[in-house]
Every structure is written in C-alpha cells, then in structure tokens.
Amino acid sequence: MSTLPGLLSWESVQERLKAIFPEGTPHRGYLTRDLAASTVFVALYIGAVEGSGIWLGPKHVYRFSDDQADMVSDDQRMGYASQVMKAGGRAPGTQWYQDTTREPIRDETLREALVVVGAAIERQDIPTTSSKPRYALQAGFAELFDPNLVGEKLDSATGAWQSKTLNKGALARIAIVRGGAGSAGDSLSVTFPNGETRRMKPGPSSEITKAVIEVFAPRFMGEPAILFVSESGNKVVSRDDALAKSVGLTIKADKDLPDIILVDLAPEHPLLVFAEVVATDGPINARRKKALEDLANDAGFPLEHVAFLTAYLDRSRPSFKKTVDSLAWGSFAWFSAEPDHLMELSDGKRSRLI
Structure with a gap:
C-alpha cells in the first residue's frame, strides 16, 4: 500500500488552491499562480508533508x-526526491522552469506565501545557509488535495482548514471581499452618519x-x-446643500x-x-485631483482643509493594480477589505487624515 499522497493533476491542484485561497486572501497572487501550483504538486509528488x-x-520544483510527472510509482517518486x-x-525531459526560478520559488511562493499562511512548514534544525531541502506542506493542508475528497466533503474540509489555520484578519478580509463582489437584490441600504x-x-x-460611508x-x-x-x-443618491453652505461650500x-x-x-x-470609488477604473489621479482642487477653490474652501481619497474593495484586485501607478501624490487610498489601514501617497506636506 502506497505511503505517498494520492496525486491530482497539476490543473486540479491549481483549481483547489484558488478555492482554498479565495479573493481577499493576503498574498493570493503568490498562493494561486502557476508557480504555486507547481510547488504544491511537486511537494505532494515526493511526499514532502x-x-x-x-x-x-x-x-525539486524547477528541475x-x-x-x-508521468512516473507515478512509489519508487519513481521517491527516486526523484533523492536523485535530483x-x-x-x-x-x-524538459524541466518546468529555468534554474534561475530558485529565488521566486523559495522567497515568494514558500517563505512569503505558503509558510506565512500556515500551508507549509520550514524546518529549523539546519543552518539558514544549508542547501538541504527544508520545506513541507502542513498536514491538514496536504489533505485538501486528496483525489478522493470531492464535492461537499471537499468544501467542508476546505472551510474547516481555513477557519483553523488562517488568522482572523485574513478570514475577515475574505468575507468582506466575498460580500463586496456583487450585491444581490433590487437595492442596497446605506446608513448615513446621522442615522438616515x-x-x-x-x-x-x-x-x-x-463601506466608505x-x-x-x-x-x-x-x-x-x-x-x-x-x-x-450620475444619479444623485444624497445631496445636503444646507450642510454644505454651513461649512462654506457651494455644491453645483x-x-x-x-x-x-x-x-x-x-x-x-x-x-x-473628496472620495472616488473604484470598482474598475476612475481613481483620483493628478488631473482629477487638480479638477477637485479647482472645485474647492471656486467654492472658497481652503485647500489646506481638503483631502482626496480613492476607495477600493481590496488591494489584491485588478482594479487597484491597474490604477495604483496613476494615483495622485498628496492623496490617500483605502481598502474596504482592510478597513483599519490607510495608504498615503505623501507629497511632503502635512496630511489632515492621519
């Protein structure tokens, strides 16, 4: 009877990684990309659990x-683990990756992703300079790739592992991103600071x-x-001209x-x-910031009492990665999935928000 883990296809390993680490998971890119699927597949192949x-x-991965992969007997799998x-x-045959992929596998996939979230362990009994292999999949995580674990049982096991292993912050971020991916129903209720x-x-x-409100x-x-x-x-949901005038701002x-x-x-x-909401595009860039500064100036509102905010769902989403390099200096970015944190793009001037 084989003592090595059962093997899924490489494609199935990646599918399960995407389910285990849904959108909102910290380091999700490192945890679900091709290199991660290859690393987990090879770890299972050689039995590094x-x-x-x-x-x-x-x-083991880049060679x-x-x-x-077609050689699946225990002897062939164990033989590869030692001889490579x-x-x-x-x-x-043709190796999967160039030898120069060593650092991305070690640093990004293992140390900064799988080890950080508790999906892999690193042995501590050898010097950091040693060339000996030092990583293994955490036992409960490896069990999620059992080919016989499917359907509701797989979903249940995945949820149990997430609840036990991922920290509260990661779980909260996943829940927020899941909830904000798209609302169901005819309308969404928003409660304003005054209770309305x-x-x-x-x-x-x-x-x-x-989330901003x-x-x-x-x-x-x-x-x-x-x-x-x-x-x-351009449908106005709320407009309070009386309050605006009381603070010296005229909204036109x-x-x-x-x-x-x-x-x-x-x-x-x-x-x-001034806040812009970005689900796909439209951040506060330099042109947009200048237009909003002009709006405040025209209303007679001093710029030293004005801040600019671009709000996103999560920094792992394509919408942020697509627009981050256009965000204006002197503005802020905020992510509803990480509500306690605020990103400042400082232009060297004192900020009013932090």
Missing part, C-alpha cells in the same frame, strides 16, 4: 518535468460606497457628515463632482474629503 521526514527544496538533489540531478438610510442600486461600486467615515473622521453621494449614471451640478463628498465637523475648521 509534515511528519513524513521528507523535505522539499526549490530544485521537474512532464515526463517525470545530487550534483547534476534532474528529471528526464438611502437606497442604492446593487453592485461593486455601491458596496464600496457603503459606514466604515471609513467613523474610523478616520471625528464627526463625519455626508454632503454628496452619487452612483453610476458639475461633471467634476466626485462620487462622495464627506466633511469632518470635529476640527475647528471642517475637513472636506
């Missing part, structure tokens, strides 16, 4: 090949808008109030109005926050 006494090194670590050792509620069309942008505002503002909120199609129908205008009434001179 916690408690087995067998350890994985980057060389692997399709020809080797010898000088000149390699698998038959408004209805918005469901969707990712509305979810982020809701209900989560960001009370966390980062002393006495938050909402002056203006819009949604897709303008193509340059942001998605949300907030004001913090706690400081002696109120702080105005």
Whole structure:
C-alpha cells in the first residue's frame, strides 16, 4: 500500500488552491499562480508533508518535468526526491522552469506565501545557509488535495482548514471581499452618519460606497457628515446643500463632482474629503485631483482643509493594480477589505487624515 499522497493533476491542484485561497486572501497572487501550483504538486509528488521526514527544496520544483510527472510509482517518486538533489540531478525531459526560478520559488511562493499562511512548514534544525531541502506542506493542508475528497466533503474540509489555520484578519478580509463582489437584490441600504438610510442600486461600486460611508467615515473622521453621494449614471443618491453652505461650500451640478463628498465637523475648521470609488477604473489621479482642487477653490474652501481619497474593495484586485501607478501624490487610498489601514501617497506636506 502506497505511503505517498494520492496525486491530482497539476490543473486540479491549481483549481483547489484558488478555492482554498479565495479573493481577499493576503498574498493570493503568490498562493494561486502557476508557480504555486507547481510547488504544491511537486511537494505532494515526493511526499514532502509534515511528519513524513521528507523535505522539499526549490530544485525539486524547477528541475521537474512532464515526463517525470508521468512516473507515478512509489519508487519513481521517491527516486526523484533523492536523485535530483545530487550534483547534476534532474528529471528526464524538459524541466518546468529555468534554474534561475530558485529565488521566486523559495522567497515568494514558500517563505512569503505558503509558510506565512500556515500551508507549509520550514524546518529549523539546519543552518539558514544549508542547501538541504527544508520545506513541507502542513498536514491538514496536504489533505485538501486528496483525489478522493470531492464535492461537499471537499468544501467542508476546505472551510474547516481555513477557519483553523488562517488568522482572523485574513478570514475577515475574505468575507468582506466575498460580500463586496456583487450585491444581490433590487437595492442596497446605506446608513448615513446621522442615522438616515438611502437606497442604492446593487453592485461593486455601491458596496464600496457603503463601506466608505459606514466604515471609513467613523474610523478616520471625528464627526463625519455626508454632503454628496452619487452612483453610476450620475444619479444623485444624497445631496445636503444646507450642510454644505454651513461649512462654506457651494455644491453645483458639475461633471467634476466626485462620487462622495464627506466633511469632518470635529476640527475647528471642517475637513472636506473628496472620495472616488473604484470598482474598475476612475481613481483620483493628478488631473482629477487638480479638477477637485479647482472645485474647492471656486467654492472658497481652503485647500489646506481638503483631502482626496480613492476607495477600493481590496488591494489584491485588478482594479487597484491597474490604477495604483496613476494615483495622485498628496492623496490617500483605502481598502474596504482592510478597513483599519490607510495608504498615503505623501507629497511632503502635512496630511489632515492621519
């Protein structure tokens, strides 16, 4: 009877990785990309699982090949584990990766991803300079790749492993991203700082808008109030002209109005926050920031009491990666999946938000 783990196809390993580490998981890119699937596949192939006494090194991964993957007897699998670590050792056929892939496998896939989230362990009884293999899959994680574990049993086992292993912050971030991926139903209820509620069309942008109003505002503002909120199609959800005039701001129908205008009434001179919501595109870039500065200037609102915010669902999403290099200096970025943190793109001037 085989003592080695059962083997899924490489493609199935990657599918399960994407389910185990859904959107919102920290380091998700490193945990689900091709290199991660290859690393987990090879670890299972050679039996590098916690408690087995067998350890994985980057060389096991980058020297692997399709020809080797077809050799599935215990002797062939164990033979590869030992012979590839010898000088000149390699698998038959074309190896999966160049030898220069050693660092990305070791640093990004293993140390910064699988080990960090508890999916892999690193042996501590050898010097850090040793070339000996030092990694293994955590036992419970390896069990999630059992070919006989399918359907509801797989879903249940995956959920149990996530709850037991991933930290509370990671689990909360996953839950927020899942919830904000798209709303169901006819409308979304948003509760304003004064206790009033408004209805918005469901969707990712509305979810982020809701988070800015209900989560960001009370966390980062002393006495938050909402002056203006819009949604897709330029439909005004809320507009408080009386409050705006009380703080010296005149809101005019303008193509340059942001998605949300907030004001913090706690400081002696109120702080105005222009916020853009990004589900796909449209951050506060340099051009947009200048337009909003002009809007504040035209209303007679001093720029030293103005802040600019781009709000996203999560920094692992394509929408952030696509727009991060265009964010304006002197502005902020906030992610509803990590609500306690605020990213500042400092232009060297003192900020009013932090």
